[in-house]
Amino acid sequence: MTVSALQSSHPLAASPRRVPPALALTGIRHAYGAVQAVDGVDVAVAPGEVVCLLGPSGCGKTTILRLAAGLEDLQEGEVALDGQRVAGGGTNLAPEKRGVGLVFQDYALFPHLDVMGNVIFGLTGWPAGDRIARGVEVLEMVGLADMADAFPHELSGGQQQRVALARALAPKPRVVLLDEPYSGLDARLRDRVRDEVLHILKSSGSACLMVTHDSEEAMFMADRIAVMRDGRIVQQGSPADLYCAPADAFVAAFFGEVNLIEGRVQGAAVDTLVGTVASDGIADGTEVSVVIRPEGVRIEALSEGFSRDPCGEVEQARLLGRTSLVHLTMRGEGARLGESLHLHARVPGVFLPRPGTRVRVSVDPAQTFVFPANVPK
Known part of the structure; x- marks a missing residue:
């Protein structure tokens, strides 16, 4: 055993001095x-x-x-x-x-x-x-x-x-x-x-x-x-x-613009017009707010054929310099016919699809959060 090890193991060895906060x-x-x-x-x-x-x-x-x-x-x-x-x-x-x-x-x-x-x-x-x-x-x-x-x-x-x-x-x-x-x-x-x-x-x-x-x-x-x-x-x-x-x-909204979707937890998830979002342990039946950052909304050109991802329509797109801000409208189908949702997507670089363009929409789970709805916005 080294001298330093013996010193540190000695019962009377001084513990490191804790520096108090300034x-x-x-x-x-x-x-x-x-x-x-x-x-x-x-x-x-x-x-x-x-x-x-x-x-x-x-x-x-x-x-x-x-x-x-x-x-x-x-x-x-x-x-x-x-x-x-x-x-x-x-x-x-x-x-x-x-x-x-x-x-x-x-x-x-x-x-x-x-x-x-x-x-x-x-x-x-x-x-x-x-x-x-x-x-x-x-x-x-x-x-x-x-x-x-x-x-x-x-x-x-x-x-x-x-x-x-x-x-x-x-x-x-x-x-x-x-x-x-x-x-x-x-x-x-x-x-x-x-x-x-x-x-x-x-x-x-x-x-x-x-x-x-x-x-x-x-x-x-x-x-x-x-x-x-x-x-x-x-x-x-x-x-x-x-x-x-x-x-x-x-807190989420204080760190920049967010998309806010109201919903209810069913089967450990929230069904929204942009897809199903995991509820992170919130009990079934709870009214919740789904918060999605604009940079967490992914947009892709809609190729021919069937798409499992929800589709949206571009309302307008604006170049903000380092990013482009795209306004989207999602419309419900089937049992959700008549529902609609307005979303903002922030895309790196120049991305300016024309109004009316149909696009595939998905969300990044790391930029999507679910909270009980009784918290002030």
Whole structure:
């Protein structure tokens, strides 16, 4: 047996030290009058990790961010930084003492200060030379070292966003909080800036808790996503987990457009106009929602002869750049005569069949989900 093996097997050998989360919110409840904005939320962010709170307006995600920052007094639960409680249980550390950087939705730059002045504003107590040196360091990090003397009104939206991030990173915070940071940018600039910001955050090593209602943005930025509805987290996990295995129809629909078909389970399956879909263990007789992503609808040219797959008729097709969106109508036959179903199919590349074209339609089981119908859509 080696020395290392003997050491590890010794009864007094030290176990590996568990690193606490950079930010942990536990049992958080918060109300505004009679409105329960946050209802029993637990979320943690590891050092260097980006976690995104994703949900519709009014679901409580910004309230959680404000509670983490100390901008709202905690009513119930606990907020901890690096394992040390900063709010809850009689503790309420002031925002400026928490070591947290916050980037607001509107950036909140001071118009009377130049870029350097904005960036070093929060470095109170630092020697003057160290303040400037740190300002130069973070401006180089965000690619704006040559704009130190400019004023906010002289900057583009993307540059203002990066100045706000530099200001948040300047004090070397343990945690950075981002509140809808890209909502004011146009689509093309948003794509570029969020790519830059992700690289900056990862290189800084700070933990990041971000709020957004944009699922694509969340999937791009986050290591983990917590989907919220009505003040609660309904599912959290990696972007792949949430996209490929959503907990309910609400979560599935939040990650992009879906086709929704109502049905009933009979014989461990749901019979629809696009074929029979396995019910994944849901009891017979249950009313269900069948959710099919547009990219899970497969379309093929209808060859001569009999087809076992359902057939649909193209209503219209639109080229969206990397994909084509095809609108289809499925019509029932035999016992289902008179029924119809409208579907959207997203096909890679250029696929523009003429209206009225008959096509064979099938669905990808990996992109098809069945949920009890009583879950909000």
